[in-house]
Amino acid sequence: MAQKLVVVAGATGTQGGAAIDALLAHGGYIVRGLTRNTSSAAAKALTDRGVEMVQASPMDKQSLIEAFKGAYAVFGVAVSFTKDDEAQMGRNLVDACVADHVPLFVWSSLPSAEKVSRGKYHVRAMDEKAEVDEYIKTVGQPTVILWPGVFTENLLNHMDKCQLQPVSEDGKKWEIRYPVVPAHVAQPTTYVTKDSGAVLAAIIDHWENEKWRERLTKEPILQCSYVISGEDMCRTIEKVTGKEVTWAPYDNLPPPVKALYSLAAEFQYDVSVPTPLLLELGVKFHTFEDYVRDKVAPHIEEVLSKVKAV
Ligand SMILES: NC(=O)c1ccc[n+]([C@@H]2O[C@H](COP(=O)([O-])OP(=O)(O)OC[C@H]3O[C@@H](n4cnc5c(N)ncnc54)[C@H](OP(=O)(O)O)[C@@H]3O)[C@@H](O)[C@H]2O)c1
Numbered sequence: 001m002a003q004k005l006v007v008v009a010g011a012t013g014t015q016g017g018a019a020i021d022a023l024l025a026h027g028g029y030i031v032r033g034l035t036r037n038t039s040s041a042a043a044k045a046l047t048d049r050g051v052e053m054v055q056a057s058p059m060d061k062q063s064l065i066e067a068f069k070g071a072y073a074v075f076g077v078a079v080s081f082t083k084d085d086e087a088q089m090g091r092n093l094v095d096a097c098v099a100d101h102v103p104l105f106v107w108s109s110l111p112s113a114e115k116v117s118r119g120k121y122h123v124r125a126m127d128e129k130a131e132v133d134e135y136i137k138t139v140g141q142p143t144v145i146l147w148p149g150v151f152t153e154n155l156l157n158h159m160d161k162c163q164l165q166p167v168s169e170d171g172k173k174w175e176i177r178y179p180v181v182p183a184h185v186a187q188p189t190t191y192v193t194k195d196s197g198a199v200l201a202a203i204i205d206h207w208e209n210e211k212w213r214e215r216l217t218k219e220p221i222l223q224c225s226y227v228i229s230g231e232d233m234c235r236t237i238e239k240v241t242g243k244e245v246t247w248a249p250y251d252n253l254p255p256p257v258k259a260l261y262s263l264a265a266e267f268q269y270d271v272s273v274p275t276p277l278l279l280e281l282g283v284k285f286h287t288f289e290d291y292v293r294d295k296v297a298p299h300i301e302e303v304l305s306k307v308k309a310v
Contacts, residue, residue, distance in 0.1 A: 004072035005030045006204060009058060009093060010079065011051065012042035014153060014192055015108055019075045020051055022197025029204070034067055058089035064096035071097075073104040073204045078132070080125035081159075081256065090132030097141050104207050105143040106200055109133050109220060113263055121263045124256060133220065142213070144203050145220040148196060149188030149273075150264070152225070152291045155233070156299055159257075164237075164245075164296065171304045174237070175248040176230060180261035183231040183247040187264055188224035188273050194286045194294075195225045202281040215277060224273045225285040233288060240292045241300055 006023055010016035011033025023031045034056040035043040043053045056063035058078060068074055076093040078086035090107065097105045112130035113123035136143045155163050155176065167173045181187065190196055206212040228236075230247035237245045251258060274285045 003028065003030045004204075005032060005070050007032045007034065007068055007071045007074045009034045009056075009064075009075060010077040011035055011046055011053065012040065013077065013079075014151065015077050015148070015196055016075065018193045018195075018197040019200050020046060020049075020197070021193070022201045024049060024051070025197075026201045026205075029072075032067070032071070034064075058092055059084050061092040061095055064092055065099045068096045068100040068102055071100060071102045073106065073207070074102050075106045075108070075200055077108045078129060086124065086128035087131040087135075090129060091135050094132065094136055094139060094141050094143075097143075098139055103142060104204065105136075105141050106203055107132065107136065107143050107145050108148060108196075109145050110147055111220070111269075113259070116267050116269075117263050120266075121259045123260045123263060125260060126263075142217065144216045146196075146199065146223040147220050148190040148192065149222070149224040149227075150190070152189050152191040152288065153193060153295075155291075156295060162299075164299070166303060166307075167246075171243075171300075171307065173244045173246075174300070175246045176233065177248045177250055178230055179253055179257060180249055180251050181230065181265045182249055183234070184229055185265055186227045186229040186232070186268070188222060188227050188269065188271060189288070190223055191225040191286045191288070191291050194290070195283065196223060198283050199223050199278055199281075202278070202283050206281060212281075221277060222269070222271055222273065222275050223278065224271075224275070226287055227271075227273045228288050236289050237292050237296055240289065241297050243300060 006029045008016045008019045012035050023029050032052045033046050036057045038053050038055050047053045054067045056067040078089040109129040110126040113121045113126040163176050167175050234245040234247055
């Protein structure tokens with residue numbers, strides 16, 4: 001039987017990259033990635049790994065219609081904090097799926113900030129995605145909606161900044177400079193590069209089964225790996241690396257980013273993480289401690305070795 005084609009939007013980004021890693025490791029699907037620039041180093045690196053890289057932009061519906069031709073499944077993300085409207089990006093992805101009769105759209109969304117905060121906060125990165133969720137219902141595109149929580153990966157790269165910084169010359173003391181959220185507040189968090197691709201692959205693998213299709217499309221699915229507070233992140237890094245780590249919230253932020261984190265500080269979802277449905281699907285989730293061993297401990301070593309070399 002011919003292999004099915006899976007198209008990944010945002011292929012050169014965090015979530016799209018994780019989707020591609022998991023699909024290549026799975027080996028059962030043909031993988032096509034979307035990029036605005038097929039000549040970029042990131043796009044070429046994916047071509048070298050066997051991904052068919054195609055030029056398309058979430059703001060250009062016709063390019064998506066061309067790119068989704070023949071797809072069995074499409075993974076879609078929108079990009080926040082740009083001049084572009086995320087709801088428009090999302091609607092374009094949905095319309096292109098409808099135009100190409102794509103059997104499965106997996107949409108990385110978020111709940112409406114307005115609903116979660118009962119009108120207190122408006123956060124475009126959430127509200128515009130939630131608009132797409134509503135739009136999907138009106139056009140009938142078969143879709144699994146995923147809600148990733150905070151990305152674990154933000155710790156070492158959040159909007160091009162590293163949250164974890166050394167604060168003593170001997171490299172023994174570090175702090176996590178985190179937007180707004182106090183140390184005791186626990187947030188649902190996804191180890192995206194390890195877990196989100198596995199979730200996507202498991203959904204696609206089960207899509208032929210009608211019972212699974214019903215269960216997966218009933219309501220948005222929280223895709224998080226674990227729930228963790230800043231305090232517990234610090235203690236885990238201390239345990240693994242032997243460094244002293246403190247949580248240092250700050251609020252000198254552009255208003256849209258501040259609203260997002262103020263909401264996270266004040267309103268928590270009452271949820272079971274990992275979502276039982278995803279465990280039933282066979283996804284094996286990772287822990288924050290895994291991330292510290294995989295990425296944080298090597299990062300600390302690298303920073304300290306550079307300091308020593310100077
Ligand atoms: N960070 C978090 O904690 C968090 C938590 C939950 C949800 N989210 C959501 O995750 C989404 C972003 O996903 P991600 O982190 O995987 O994305 P990302 O790493 O920023 O990558 C997105 C990719 O999309 C492409 N792109 C298309 N149009 C773009 C545009 N106008 N501006 C910039 N890039 C564009 C870029 O690839 P090319 O240049 O190759 O085209 C880029 O590599 C956002 O909607 C955000 O709200 C983030």
